[in-house]
Amino acid sequence: MMIDDIDMVNIRNIDLNLLTVLDVLLAERNVSRAAERLNLSQPAVSGALKRLRGSFKDPLFVRAQQGMRPTPFALGLIAPLKSVLQDIDTIFATTEFDADTADITFAVAATDYAQTTFLAPLMSSVNRFAPNIRFSVVSTDGRRLPEQLDRQEIDFAVTVPEMAPRGAPYAELFEDRYVCAIDANHPLAGKRLKLDQFCKLDHVLVTPSSDGFFGPTDEALAKLGRERRVAVTIPNFLSLPSILRNSDFIAVAPERVLLPFAEELAIFPAPLSLSPVKMIGVWHELSDRSPAHVWLRGRMTEVATAMK
């Protein structure tokens, strides 16, 4: 066996394809059949075997009556070879994303507003493409958000730009405008509400953080030198329709969260100009290139586009 005329190959430069060839050769014990399985010509596999012989400094196979007989050294390589090829498969499996089989959980921080308006259609879309993906949704606290992202406790958050940690990658998702809602049977329902009347009513304010009775509406009013009385603050939108129903309360809230209740509530524009709510998706820089995240962000963009 001519193995001494082959340049010694630096083991670090070994072509990993050679290991695949060796693996198939050990299984087939026949160069022609191995070539067929590898989609190579028979001489190509013969050449690969020659290079393997040079790398291992062992004949690896000797010709036998039927095909090739592995040397004891080659037989000893079977187990470690299987193991290392398995590891290589794993490495590549985790760097690719296959929606059909992906079995992962995304942890998402979102307010109930973001949950009903955006996460609901997103989950339905994701579930169609990737039935094994799960979502773990947690409520957001703006103050904890940077820390949660940093510790990878959450994969992304759906929130307003003000809450996003500085420098974190994000994508604009959708906008919503503020409208007023009042009980459909209220005397002022359906009327064009004047600012004076608006300020005299008792207001319900939805604010995730219990930091007082001051929200964006109060800010806008203050700029006009006006103010209103916030009678109730609640931490989420779930109970808002119930509170407004059969009461004299009024609320200013994003339109998308109110529209499902258009029968019981009168929904109309606010008598003052309010900047719209901008919702964004935020994630950590470390996740930026993760194939699963990239895939999910693709679905997020689709859902957001459909909402426009």
Added chain:
DNA sequence: ACGTTCCTTAGGAAGTAAAA
């Protein structure tokens, strides 16, 4: 003796990496 099977070698094409 001859055909079949199957591995090796020879020589050229194509692609890539290093050197000029």
Added chain:
DNA sequence: TTTTACTTCCTAAGGAACGT
């Protein structure tokens, strides 16, 4: 950027082992 060297593939042909 061009030239050179190297690698690995291919097809074609050679050769050993074996059965008829």
